[in-house]
Amino acid sequence: MRPGAARLEPWVLMSPALALLAAVTALPMLYVVWLSLQQRALFRAAQFTGFDHYFRLAGDGRFWNALGNTLYFALVSVAMELALGLAIALLLARAGRARALIYGAVLVPWAIPTVVSARMWEWMYQPELGVLSFLAGRPVNWLGDAALALHAAIAMDVWKSTPFVALLLLAGLQAIPRELVHAAALDGAGAWTTFRRVTLPLLAPVILVAAVFRSIDALRVFDAIYVLTGGGPANATETLSIYAYRVLFQMLDFGYGSALAVVVLAITGMAALAYARLLRGGIE
Amino acid sequence: MRRPGLWLGLAAVCAWSLAPFLWQLLTSVKPAAELEALPPFLPGAITLVHYEAIFAGHPFARLLLNSFIVSALATLLALGFGSLAGFALAKLRPPGRAATLAAVVALSMLPPVATVSPLFLLASAAGLRDTLVGLVLVYAGFALPLAVWLMAQFFRGVPDALYIAARVDGCSAAGAFVKVMLPLAVPGLTATGLLVFVFCWNEFLYALTLTSSMAARTVPVGIALFPGLHEVPWGEIAAGSVIATLPPVALAIVFQRRVLAGLTAGALKG
Numbered sequence: 130m131r132p133g134a135a136r137l138e139p140w141v142l143m144s145p146a147l148a149l150l151a152a153v154t155a156l157p158m159l160y161v162v163w164l165s166l167q168q169r170a171l172f173r174a175a176q177f178t179g180f181d182h183y184f185r186l187a188g189d190g191r192f193w194n195a196l197g198n199t200l201y202f203a204l205v206s207v208a209m210e211l212a213l214g215l216a217i218a219l220l221l222a223r224a225g226r227a228r229a230l231i232y233g234a235v236l237v238p239w240a241i242p243t244v245v246s247a248r249m250w251e252w253m254y255q256p257e258l259g260v261l262s263f264l265a266g267r268p269v270n271w272l273g274d275a276a277l278a279l280h281a282a283i284a285m286d287v288w289k290s291t292p293f294v295a296l297l298l299l300a301g302l303q304a305i306p307r308e309l310v311h312a313a314a315l316d317g318a319g320a321w322t323t324f325r326r327v328t329l330p331l332l333a334p335v336i337l338v339a340a341v342f343r344s345i346d347a348l349r350v351f352d353a354i355y356v357l358t359g360g361g362p363a364n365a366t367e368t369l370s371i372y373a374y375r376v377l378f379q380m381l382d383f384g385y386g387s388a389l390a391v392v393v394l395a396i397t398g399m400a401a402l403a404y405a406r407l408l409r410g411g412i413e
Numbered sequence: 414m415r416r417p418g419l420w421l422g423l424a425a426v427c428a429w430s431l432a433p434f435l436w437q438l439l440t441s442v443k444p445a446a447e448l449e450a451l452p453p454f455l456p457g458a459i460t461l462v463h464y465e466a467i468f469a470g471h472p473f474a475r476l477l478l479n480s481f482i483v484s485a486l487a488t489l490l491a492l493g494f495g496s497l498a499g500f501a502l503a504k505l506r507p508p509g510r511a512a513t514l515a516a517v518v519a520l521s522m523l524p525p526v527a528t529v530s531p532l533f534l535l536a537s538a539a540g541l542r543d544t545l546v547g548l549v550l551v552y553a554g555f556a557l558p559l560a561v562w563l564m565a566q567f568f569r570g571v572p573d574a575l576y577i578a579a580r581v582d583g584c585s586a587a588g589a590f591v592k593v594m595l596p597l598a599v600p601g602l603t604a605t606g607l608l609v610f611v612f613c614w615n616e617f618l619y620a621l622t623l624t625s626s627m628a629a630r631t632v633p634v635g636i637a638l639f640p641g642l643h644e645v646p647w648g649e650i651a652a653g654s655v656i657a658t659l660p661p662v663a664l665a666i667v668f669q670r671r672v673l674a675g676l677t678a679g680a681l682k683g
Contacts, residue, residue, distance in 0.1 A: 136507075138501075138505060138586045139501040139502070139505035139506075139507035139510075139586075140501075140507060142497045142498065142500065142501035142505070142586065142587065142590070143497065143498040143501045143502070143507075143513070145493075145494045145497060145498075146494040146495060146497065146498035146557055146561055147498070149490075149494060149550070149553060149554045149557060150517070150520060150554055150557055150558070152550070152554065153528075153532065153550060153551050153553075153554030153555065154520045154523055154528065154554050154555065154558075155520065156531075157528035157531035157532050157535065158523065158527065158528060158531075160528075160531035160534075160535070161527055161528055161530055161531045164530055164531060164534075217426050220419065220422045220423055220426060221423075221426075223419055224419075224423055227423065229669065231423055231426065231427060232669055232673065233665075233666045233669060234426070234427040234430045234431050235426065235427075235430050236662075236665040236666060236669065236672065237430050237431055237434055237662055237665075237666075238430055238433075238434075239665065240611055240658075240661040240662045240664070240665035240666075241434065241615075241658050241661065241662065242614065242615035242617070242632070242633050242636075242657055242658070242661065243615060243617065243633075244615075244617050244633040244634075244636050244637045245633070245636055245654045245657050245658055246433065247637075248437075248636055248637075248639075248650055248654050249433045249434065249436070249437045249654060250433060252436075252437065252440060252647055252650070252651065253433060253436065255647075258448065258449065258450070258451055258647075259451075260436060260451065260454075263451050263452070288429070288433065292430065293676065296673060296676060296677065297676070297677060300673075300677040345522050345524075348524070349524035349525065349526060351525070351526060351617070351618050352617040352618065352633075352637075355617075355621075355637065356637050369526075370524070370526040370618075373526050374526060374529070374618075374622075377529065377530050377533075377622075378622060383530050383534070386530055387530045387531075390524075390526050390527045390528075390529065390530060391527065393524045393526050393527055394523070394524060394527035397522060397523075397524045397527075398522075400522075401519060401522040404522070405515070405518075405519075
């Protein structure tokens, strides 16, 4: 075979994947930026308006509300998922023979479609008939109360996503050499000191990866809130993805909606950059 | 840790993970009258009326069929394209492979809402809106970064000697891929395929925006837009939820080790 052809070979093999990626992810990503610079109602002619939509964002209270909700949702849910996930991972690491059974149970929330788990929680959150109101001893309007609704969505997300965090941290725990833990014990360190001084520092890179992964996911939250509250009551649970969806497909304003989508892209992009940094920082 | 404490903790973890699903399962077999008060917790009699209703009154079978077709085809497409690309990156080592892989990983973090407006317009222009083909292409494209990444990881673990021996014996790169590498890659393909299938089965935002009728609507959209005339049909929603949950949960439990390997490899290997 000629050397030129050999050099082309890998690119030929990669071309189907690269072509599909370009068509459904890379090009649409550029196209959405272009859309955001236009005045464009669906089914009407487009008009170039430059950065108008981005200036409009600055004065749009509903946008700032959605941004705040998104950041609050991501911060609280990821923090809880990490704390709970770490506790569960430490338990699972000691599970011994029951391990396979327990992994199976823990994988259930991960495997259930988000929309379905939101429906399950919606039923449990029913003010009159829901099991959570029964447990609370009185009817609570979990999803209809502006102060409670976002927290109700967070609780569902924590239930759904903690297994992923726990399993990731468990893999990290199992990669820690046993000798290190034994050595600490031989030196007379108690369980807590060993955890603080040996396990936690060695686990830190994996915790960071889990945090970034979950943040990227939480910052674009859509499915759970769409089903649970639709963004209500009174926009109390409206996140950026929900707001963008409503502007795009309910108000049919593709220009401004695309600008909101670009903001979501920029925010998750920053989280992704953090992840790239971590990887280069040398995680095995 | 002392044993009783450990078992108590593990039991609590299992209960917390399974309780919402079990509650939904109970709800799905309760007679309608018993859904209007709490307690009783346990159904007085087990009934399948809600299951009958979703198949009779609502075209749930069509939703299931659409979901199966879209998820299976998208998984096959992502596996085919992804393993070719992963093999080329890991074994042919073209210049620029690090940058290519980095770009692919970056695309995997793309929030769906960011491309939902362009994809809606593109799919409309191409006549692919509200078609299964349109969803298959979008899902395969969105699953590809994960597939390429996992398969590249996997092929990196296959000894170069095997690949070189095939080439010395006169195979082309493509021939060596099909005859030698692909059979070795079955565990990697299974793990990747499972993750991609579950991802496609559960996807919601694209399915919601790119479909408008039963022609291409999938199960999550059907569950989210569950029709209720006067009051919410909780029993039927519960029945639909249980059925929608079975395929991904069964796959995850049966192929537990492969799923775990794929999940952690996808996130941890730098």
